[in-house]
Amino acid sequence: MEKYMRRCLQLARLGEYYVAPNPMVGAVLVSADGVIVGEGFTAPYGGPHAERCAFADHDLRFPGVAVDTLVVSLEPCCHYGKTPPCADLIIRRGVRRVVVGCLDPNPLVAGKGIEKLRNAGIEVVTGVLEQHCQWVNRRFICLHKHHRPYVILKWAQTADGFMAYLPQGEGEQPRLHVSTDLTKRLVHRMRAENMAIMVGTQTVINDNPRLLCTHWSGRNPIRVTLDRHHRLNPESRIFSDEAPTIVYSDDTDWRHITEDLASRGIHSVLVEGGARLLQHIIDSDIYDELHVEVGEQTIGQGVMAPKVELKQCRLTQIRQQRLYEWTRQTPPL
Ligand SMILES: NC(=O)c1ccc[n+]([C@@H]2O[C@H](COP(=O)([O-])OP(=O)(O)OC[C@H]3O[C@@H](n4cnc5c(N)ncnc54)[C@H](OP(=O)(O)O)[C@@H]3O)[C@@H](O)[C@H]2O)c1
Incomplete structure (x- = not known):
C-alpha cells in the first residue's frame, strides 16, 4: 500500500x-x-x-x-x-x-x-x-494538538554573526543585505507555505517591509507585528491592502500571541526577525524550526544575531551561502 x-x-x-x-x-x-x-x-x-x-x-x-x-x-x-x-x-x-x-x-x-x-x-x-x-500536515496537526501555530524562525547573518548594521541616528537606516536572489526566492517560498509572517517593531521602522510573497506563487501570508509604544507609522508598507495585518500592542508575550493566532485559526507563522523578537521567542522555547542563512561577508560590528546553538542543524551550501536548518521533529526520509 x-x-x-x-x-x-x-x-x-x-x-x-x-x-x-x-x-x-x-x-x-x-x-x-x-x-x-x-x-x-x-x-x-x-x-x-x-x-x-x-x-x-x-x-x-x-x-x-x-x-x-x-x-x-x-x-x-x-x-x-x-x-x-x-x-x-x-x-x-x-x-x-x-x-x-x-x-x-x-x-x-x-x-x-x-x-x-x-x-x-x-x-x-x-x-x-x-x-x-x-x-x-505538521502545521495543521500542531494547531489542533498544541493549540498554537507551528512556528518557524528565519534570519540571515554575516559570517561574523551580525543581522543588521548598528542604528545610525534618526531617519532611514542603512540596510544590510545578506541574502542572494536565489535564497530570497527560497524565503518567498517559505512565506507561501505559512499562513502568517511576523517581524518586530524595529524591523518595521528600519526596513519598512511589505512582507508579501512576490518571488513565489501562492497567497500572501497574514502580516503580524508588535507596537507596544505606538511607534509605527500608519503609512508603513506593512499596512498596505495587499494582505491583512495584525498588530499586538497591549500584550506582546510570545505565548499569548501564539494563543491568539491559534484562536484566529492561523496554523503557522514564519518569524523573519529582528534579533530582539527572535531572541524573545528562542528564550520562550515555543518554536518548531530554525532556518539561518549565513553569508560570507564580515562587517566587524552590528546587531548581533540571536544566541542559539547551530551545531545540531543540517547544513546546506547554496553557492556562497550556508543554510542551517533545524526541526524539533525529525522529518521522515
Ligand atoms: N538579517 C535578517 O535576517 C534581518 C531580519 C529582520 C530584521 N533585520 C534587521 O534587524 C534590525 C531590527 O532588529 P531589532 O532586534 O533591533 O528589532 P526587532 O526585533 O525587529 O524589534 C524589537 C522591538 O520590538 C518591540 N517588542 C515588543 N514586544 C517585544 C517582545 N516580546 N520581544 C521583543 N521585542 C518586542 C520592542 O520595541 P518597543 O520597546 O517599542 O516595544 C523591541 O525593541 C533592523 O535593522 C533590520 O534591518 C535583519
Whole structure:
C-alpha cells in the first residue's frame, strides 16, 4: 500500500500553497487488480476534499471500472463543514477497503471518521507511511494538538554573526543585505507555505517591509507585528491592502500571541526577525524550526544575531551561502 500512499502524498502537495487552513490531503482509488482509477487532492479552502475529487476523477476517466480500495493520506472527515462528510460518500460508493495514512487531530473528526467507516462494514487499515503523512500536515496537526501555530524562525547573518548594521541616528537606516536572489526566492517560498509572517517593531521602522510573497506563487501570508509604544507609522508598507495585518500592542508575550493566532485559526507563522523578537521567542522555547542563512561577508560590528546553538542543524551550501536548518521533529526520509 506504500506506493499508493506515496502517490497520495505527491497529490496532497499540489495544494500546498492554497489549501490553508485546511490540511493538504491526497487520495487515490484502486481497482481489485491494483490499478489507480481515480486521483484527487484537497482543493483550496472551501472546495471539495481529496476523496470527493478522486471519485469525480474516476467517474470521468474510468466510469466502468469498479473501485476496490480508497487510499488517503488523512482520515476522511465525518462532519458537515464547508463540504458534506467524505465518510458518507465513501460508504455510498460501496468501497471495500479504506487505507488511511494518519488520523485527523481535528476534534470534529479524531477517529470518528474511521469509526463510521468500520461501522458501515468497510475494512479500514491505518498508519501507512504515518510519519510522512503527519509531516506533510505538521502545521495543521500542531494547531489542533498544541493549540498554537507551528512556528518557524528565519534570519540571515554575516559570517561574523551580525543581522543588521548598528542604528545610525534618526531617519532611514542603512540596510544590510545578506541574502542572494536565489535564497530570497527560497524565503518567498517559505512565506507561501505559512499562513502568517511576523517581524518586530524595529524591523518595521528600519526596513519598512511589505512582507508579501512576490518571488513565489501562492497567497500572501497574514502580516503580524508588535507596537507596544505606538511607534509605527500608519503609512508603513506593512499596512498596505495587499494582505491583512495584525498588530499586538497591549500584550506582546510570545505565548499569548501564539494563543491568539491559534484562536484566529492561523496554523503557522514564519518569524523573519529582528534579533530582539527572535531572541524573545528562542528564550520562550515555543518554536518548531530554525532556518539561518549565513553569508560570507564580515562587517566587524552590528546587531548581533540571536544566541542559539547551530551545531545540531543540517547544513546546506547554496553557492556562497550556508543554510542551517533545524526541526524539533525529525522529518521522515
Ligand atoms: N538579517 C535578517 O535576517 C534581518 C531580519 C529582520 C530584521 N533585520 C534587521 O534587524 C534590525 C531590527 O532588529 P531589532 O532586534 O533591533 O528589532 P526587532 O526585533 O525587529 O524589534 C524589537 C522591538 O520590538 C518591540 N517588542 C515588543 N514586544 C517585544 C517582545 N516580546 N520581544 C521583543 N521585542 C518586542 C520592542 O520595541 P518597543 O520597546 O517599542 O516595544 C523591541 O525593541 C533592523 O535593522 C533590520 O534591518 C535583519
